[in-house]
Amino acid sequence: MPASEQTWINGEVATALPLPDRGLDYGDGLFETMPVIAGDIPWLGHHLDRLRDGLQRLGFPEDADHQARAHILEALDTRQFHGVMRLTVTRGSGPRGYAPIDRPRLHFVIQLSSMETVGQPALPAASIGRSSITLSKQPALAGIKHLNRLEQVLAARERQTSGFDEMLMTDNEGNAISAISGNLFLVSRGQLLTPTLINCGILGTRRRLLLEELAPALGFECRETTITEADVQNADEVLYCNSVRGFQPVGRYGGRCWQRYPTVYRLQALYRERLHTCGA
Amino acid sequence: MPASEQTWINGEVATALPLPDRGLDYGDGLFETMPVIAGDIPWLGHHLDRLRDGLQRLGFPEDADHQARAHILEALDTRQFHGVMRLTVTRGSGPRGYAPIDRPRLHFVIQLSSMETVGQPALPAASIGRSSITLSKQPALAGIKHLNRLEQVLAARERQTSGFDEMLMTDNEGNAISAISGNLFLVSRGQLLTPTLINCGILGTRRRLLLEELAPALGFECRETTITEADVQNADEVLYCNSVRGFQPVGRYGGRCWQRYPTVYRLQALYRERLHTCGA
Numbered sequence: 014m015p016a017s018e019q020t021w022i023n024g025e026v027a028t029a030l031p032l033p034d035r036g037l038d039y040g041d042g043l044f045e046t047m048p049v050i051a052g053d054i055p056w057l058g059h060h061l062d063r064l065r066d067g068l069q070r071l072g073f074p075e076d077a078d079h080q081a082r083a084h085i086l087e088a089l090d091t092r093q094f095h096g097v098m099r100l101t102v103t104r105g106s107g108p109r110g111y112a113p114i115d116r117p118r119l120h121f122v123i124q125l126s127s128m129e130t131v132g133q134p135a136l137p138a139a140s141i142g143r144s145s146i147t148l149s150k151q152p153a154l155a156g157i158k159h160l161n162r163l164e165q166v167l168a169a170r171e172r173q174t175s176g177f178d179e180m181l182m183t184d185n186e187g188n189a190i191s192a193i194s195g196n197l198f199l200v201s202r203g204q205l206l207t208p209t210l211i212n213c214g215i216l217g218t219r220r221r222l223l224l225e226e227l228a229p230a231l232g233f234e235c236r237e238t239t240i241t242e243a244d245v246q247n248a249d250e251v252l253y254c255n256s257v258r259g260f261q262p263v264g265r266y267g268g269r270c271w272q273r274y275p276t277v278y279r280l281q282a283l284y285r286e287r288l289h290t291c292g293a
Numbered sequence: 294m295p296a297s298e299q300t301w302i303n304g305e306v307a308t309a310l311p312l313p314d315r316g317l318d319y320g321d322g323l324f325e326t327m328p329v330i331a332g333d334i335p336w337l338g339h340h341l342d343r344l345r346d347g348l349q350r351l352g353f354p355e356d357a358d359h360q361a362r363a364h365i366l367e368a369l370d371t372r373q374f375h376g377v378m379r380l381t382v383t384r385g386s387g388p389r390g391y392a393p394i395d396r397p398r399l400h401f402v403i404q405l406s407s408m409e410t411v412g413q414p415a416l417p418a419a420s421i422g423r424s425s426i427t428l429s430k431q432p433a434l435a436g437i438k439h440l441n442r443l444e445q446v447l448a449a450r451e452r453q454t455s456g457f458d459e460m461l462m463t464d465n466e467g468n469a470i471s472a473i474s475g476n477l478f479l480v481s482r483g484q485l486l487t488p489t490l491i492n493c494g495i496l497g498t499r500r501r502l503l504l505e506e507l508a509p510a511l512g513f514e515c516r517e518t519t520i521t522e523a524d525v526q527n528a529d530e531v532l533y534c535n536s537v538r539g540f541q542p543v544g545r546y547g548g549r550c551w552q553r554y555p556t557v558y559r560l561q562a563l564y565r566e567r568l569h570t571c572g573a
Contacts, residue, residue, distance in 0.1 A: 030314070032404070037316050039443065040441050165319065165391040172392065
């Protein structure tokens with residue numbers, strides 16, 4: 014572990030997770046990956062909103078989101094950090110078996126990793142393949158950032174040998190859902206389109222930012238809809254986004270190449286501007 | 294943690310898992326839950342076969358199953374234990390992000406828990422509800438005992454408030470797949486039927502034992518097939534099985550009650566006999 018990493022568990026500096034832990038045993042928990050820019054997490058409220066939704070849907074105790082927020086702020090308070098914070102919340106320990114106990118003592122794991130490039134958009138435009146791993150339909154878990162991520166792990170392994178920068182993930186019906194690590198948007202006839210995430214996928218914080226703030230500010234109409242592979246190939250521009258890399262243009266997918274990304278560049282410029290003016 | 298519990302990580306007595314760990318981060322790993330009877334794991338080979346399949350499908354290093362076996366035998370060697378062993382194998386640590394490194398140093402976590410009742414069939418017959426959580430279709434992960442178990446956790450939470458002993462889990466099309474913790478079998482017109490597990494579910498070690506050894510020994514024809522809820526309700530007998538509880542008769546499901554379990558009792562008797570004569 015490099016010296017630039019630091020881990021806390023329930024507020025104490027730690028290097029190891031007490032066992033048993035249901036996060037390890039069953040993936041019974043949630044996480045957030047958050048850029049930290051000069052000691053501040055931009056749009057922290059969006060991360061906490063998604064976390065709260067996840068905690069409720071998994072049936073975690075009611076004050077868990079407040080505890081999470083307190084642990085995040087405590088870790089931020091220690092230094093003017095620049096990098097990435099990962100918060101993992103697990104249902105702590107419990108007896109053997111899938112059923113959780115009523116009042117678990119949760120484990121809040123905070124990991125800070127230095128990263129100079131955080132907050133800077135990655136360029137050049139990405140080359141995207143299509144993953145053979147489809148995202149399975151599970152409305153009970155769709156949208157939230159839970160710890161069951163083997164589909165993404167398998168897709169990431171596939172990407173490693175493919176030579177692509179990222180992979181498009183589709184659902185069982187072949188509709189486009191997301192990148193492995195990021196939400197997908199198309200610019201099509203002056204509209205911004207993004208996949209509906211009722212059955213699978215993660216409701217990204219930058220997806221929300223684009224839908225609620227950036228698109229209206231740029232005068233774009235934005236729609237959540239079903240998106241086919243043909244829609245992707247026929248789009249005027251394609252991009253994906255996540256909180257660490259921001260908004261990334263796609264230069265190539267299937268038989269299609271894109272050369273110009275005027276909308277993505279306008280988005281990136283507006284994002285950079287807001288990134289340095291928004292408070293935590 | 295009760296005094297009757299003991300944990301080893303990579304052969305060393307431990308109480309905590311070194312972080313970062315991809316098992317915690319993404320559920321990137323597998324597990325086996327194995328009864329230990331007087332220091333021995335019956336049908337250990339079946340557990341290791343399933344583990345090997347899972348390790349290969351997740352792309353773990355080739356000798357991982359041999360390492361797992363060595364750690365299991367080392368832990369068994371320490372005492373004449375009676376209880377349950379859980380082995381968890383994770384892809385160890387790695388850089389931030391879903392993509393694993395090429396040659397990870399795996400984490401082998403072995404947890405021993407005392408349990409007097411292990412190896413004894415649970416009675417009376419179980420009352421079964423139907424879970425509202427459906428098992429999602431994911432052929433890339435079906436069959437193996439990986440660490441992404443939130444569907445089972447949510448179903449177990451539902452069971453806790455339902456008053457049922459167990460829950461029937463169905464797939465997206467409403468076909469019966471399994472109990473939360475166990476494989477499902479029907480006795481129907483002199484045949485044993487069990488759901489096909491190509492798209493979801495876990496290929497249980499006792500399911501395999503029943504298909505390959507116990508059913509033939511009892512003169513039953515056995516078939517993997519699509520099983521509807523109506524098939525369950527119309528069956529002559531219904532049972533589920535796992536390695537800790539053995540073969541458990543179902544006394545009630547939906548509108549149907551069963552009073553007699555002649556086939557399950559024959560199975561249980563044969564199972565008990567073999568349980569105490571088979572080597573590890």
